[in-house]
Amino acid sequence: xxxxxxxxxxxxxxxxxxxxxxxxxxxxxxxxxxxxxxxxxxxxxxxxxxxxxxxxxxxxxxxxxxxxxxxxxxxxxxxxxxxxxxxxxxxxxxxxxxxxxxxxxxxxxxxxxxxxxxxxxxxxxxxxxxxxxxxxxxxxxxxxxxxxxxxxxxxxxxxxxxxxxxxxxxxxxxxxxxxxxxxxxxxxxxxxxxxxxxxxxxxxxxxxxxxxxxxxxxxxxxxxxxxxxxxxxxxxxxxxxxxxxxxxxx
Amino acid sequence: xxxxxxxxxxxxxxxxxxxxxxxxxxxxxxxxxxxxxxxxxxxxxxxxxxxxxxxxxxxxxxxxxxxxxxxxxxxxxxxxxxxxxxxxxxxxxxxxxxxxxxxxxxxxxxxxxxxxxxxxxxxxxxxxxxxx
Numbered sequence: 001x002x003x004x005x006x007x008x009x010x011x012x013x014x015x016x017x018x019x020x021x022x023x024x025x026x027x028x029x030x031x032x033x034x035x036x037x038x039x040x041x042x043x044x045x046x047x048x049x050x051x052x053x054x055x056x057x058x059x060x061x062x063x064x065x066x067x068x069x070x071x072x073x074x075x076x077x078x079x080x081x082x083x084x085x086x087x088x089x090x091x092x093x094x095x096x097x098x099x100x101x102x103x104x105x106x107x108x109x110x111x112x113x114x115x116x117x118x119x120x121x122x123x124x125x126x127x128x129x130x131x132x133x134x135x136x137x138x139x140x141x142x143x144x145x146x147x148x149x150x151x152x153x154x155x156x157x158x159x160x161x162x163x164x165x166x167x168x169x170x171x172x173x174x175x176x177x178x179x180x181x182x183x184x185x186x187x188x189x190x191x192x193x194x195x196x197x198x199x200x201x202x203x204x205x206x207x208x209x210x211x212x213x214x215x216x217x218x219x220x221x222x223x224x225x226x227x228x229x230x231x232x233x234x235x236x237x238x239x240x241x242x243x244x245x246x247x248x249x250x
Numbered sequence: 251x252x253x254x255x256x257x258x259x260x261x262x263x264x265x266x267x268x269x270x271x272x273x274x275x276x277x278x279x280x281x282x283x284x285x286x287x288x289x290x291x292x293x294x295x296x297x298x299x300x301x302x303x304x305x306x307x308x309x310x311x312x313x314x315x316x317x318x319x320x321x322x323x324x325x326x327x328x329x330x331x332x333x334x335x336x337x338x339x340x341x342x343x344x345x346x347x348x349x350x351x352x353x354x355x356x357x358x359x360x361x362x363x364x365x366x367x368x369x370x371x372x373x374x375x376x377x378x379x380x381x382x
Contacts, residue, residue, distance in 0.1 A: 216301070217301075222355060224278050228276070236275045236277060237275070237277055238276075240282075241282030
């Protein structure tokens with residue numbers, strides 16, 4: 001359930017690890033204040049992404065020749081998971097942090113003095129992710145992304161294998177986690193852009209549950225290409241759907 | 251009236267909860283201009299990820315039996331909103347309201363399911379951008 005952030009208590013300090021760093025652990029849920037949901041361009045004027053001609057072509061390809069990768073059980077990856085409506089769970093250790101997602105995906109990020117990028121990382125959906133602390137901010141720097149079967153958000157916007165993502169995670173208070181994301185992709189975007197978002201803490205008994213995406217994914221055969229129409233508010237869906245029939249009379 | 255108020259409340263809860271369940275865009279699979287009601291006999295249930303399916307045999311306007319596949323949210327999402335597997339009993343008559351697949355198949359997005367006792371359940375993966 002998305003939470004109304006105006007009703008989430010604020011001001012209680014974030015918990016800290018024994019080493020003094022903020023503890024980002026928790027089950028984090030989106031809020032109704034994040035608009036438009038699912039759109040990586042939400043912080044840009046008119047949600048207009050700075051696509052290069054190659055990026056425009058890639059977007060057209062996604063819209064007209066690809067089904068949503070998540071719909072065929074492919075990992076959404078970074079930064080799509082940050083633009084998703086799905087909650088996620090964080091467990092933090094002294095040298096690693098894990099982000100766990102619905103659909104049974106996770107990313108495990110090392111941080112500390114020995115964590116550094118390799119010379120030629122294997123392309124992956126989450127990229128090669130390296131963390132470090134800058135004060136109370138966990139900075140995750142990611143390179144080495146795949147360039148096929150990926151959408152950067154729910155609206156089928158593209159990214160290439162030149163993608164470089166820098167996430168700056170903070171826990172401003174006990175009940176909130178925040179990310180400011182720098183997205184660079186010189187192949188598909190003419191300039192870097194930012195995507196920021198805040199999530200609210202779930203209930204103590206909430207957690208990621210079992211989810212076997214390919215158990216019975218028969219709907220894939222019925223899916224069209226792309227996400228379908230995008231509404232004027234920047235979200236996917238139809239503007240004026242037909243109403244359902246009236247409720248049956250008892 | 252009580253049913254309508256209860257359904258409205260359930261829908262608001264499900265609409266928010268569903269954002270956590272969407273597996274693909276509603277508009278990639280279903281046509282929002284084709285609202286349909288199917289009334290028929292429940293013949294099969296697949297309580298599975300990424301979507302729950304249940305199958306209903308209903309008569310068309312010519313009296314011929316049509317086999318409808320009704321797609322709903324993931325089991326976890328349905329269960330959290332009170333739509334439990336145990337509520338679906340083979341042989342029951344269901345009233346299913348939703349939207350037909352864009353490709354014209356006898357497949358619908360089951361946004362709303364009326365059970366034999368009059369309970370109305372929200373079946374939608376509401377976070378898919380579908381009609382609320």
